[in-house]
Amino acid sequence: MAKTDSVLLIRRKVKIMNELGLHARPAAEFVRAAQAFRSEIWILKREGRFSAGSIIEVLMANLNCGDSAMIEAQGPDAEKAVARLVGLVRKFAEEDVP
Template sequence: MKRRRVKIRNKLGLHARPAAEFVRAARAYESRILILRGGQEFSATSILDVLTACVNCGAVLTLAADGPDADEALEGLVGLLQTISDREEE
């Protein structure tokens, strides 16, 4: 399973709207994608799991992916989290 760490910079964290956007993006990949935080695993393709992870501003989490497009998924999702942060600050 490949992993990437990411720090959430969005002032409001990964709240409902950005969480839904993140989940939609994660569902576009074939790989199994997880959010690892605080010793727990959350499915990146489940809005309930993403919201339950309580990803606040400044949180450092690990995205993990296993499958044929794992590298692409991790790069895309980390990039999306950066884009969400930039858009939210405008």
């Protein structure tokens, strides 16, 4: 946790455990959740930084089963945003694969 210009920056590591990764349906749910917050939210991987509010960028992050990534948010509701998105990633891991 760091403070930058009086705006909180929060980062939490997540591991993708859903057998199919963060595919289209959960990615869409993830993006809708991210868009509900005022903070800027990013997915960080070795390959780059991807906007959590863009379905195209979330899919481009190519989050497969076993991958680790950071969810980063900066803004007035950063803590809530990161907690919500980390919770969603964990929920996706518990879902049955069709």
